[in-house]
Amino acid sequence: MTREIPDGMNENARETWPSEELIKSWLGNELDFELRLGEHTPIPDDPEAAARARKFRDVLGLFCSGVTVVTSISDGSPVGMTCQSFSSVSLEPPLVMFSPAKTSRAWPLMQRAGYFCVNILAAGQSELSNTMATKGDEKFTGVGWTTASTGAPVLEGVLGYIDCTVQQVVEAGDHYIVIGRVKELGNGDRTEREPAVEPLLFFGGKYTKPQG
Secondary structure, X not given: OOOOOOOOOOHHHHHHOOOHHHHHHHHOOOXXXXXXXXXXXXXXXXXXXXXXXXXXXXHHOOOOEEOEEEEEEEOOEEEEXXXXXXXXXXXXXXXXXXXXXXXXXXXXXXXXXXXXXXXXXXXXXXXXXXHHHEOOOOOOOOOOEEEOOOOOEEEOOOOEEEEEEEEEEEEEOOEEEEEEEEEEEEEOOOOOOOOOOOEOEEEOOEEEOOOO
């Protein structure tokens, strides 16, 4: 593969210039989530297969959903990832699920910890969603949080949270289906006297909010 060399750099540097993948891992500017199913799965080269893949993404993008940040602790430090694919599963026993991509860097750390907390984002938290979507190591800088019963972070200002232990992990194509056993859940840190806050929503490839 031919590597692009920045303007002004000697052509002889081509052989030792880091790959694009390695540069991105240093900069931490890749996304660790997907708001549309299959966002980071490569489009097939075959034209017919590519058309089917794009249609799949586009049609699934018509499903409006909330946005969450799933958090945990790894080696004493907080880890998190933005996640749209969250759902309730069972009332008795209380189970929920989310679906991280196999390329996620945060999920293996959460699986090793054995617990996670789903933070439901409010309408004004799109910037937090974007921050938690990066693969950088500084995503929690300036973010306030407390701990749930498992020790996983509950982020400041969220609508609510669901604290879980990992119950089951199922391989599903280019994703995993992670089922969590709910240990604690509750509303965010706002008081009853504060005005109601709308949820952060994602529809048609962009953030939105309820229209009132």
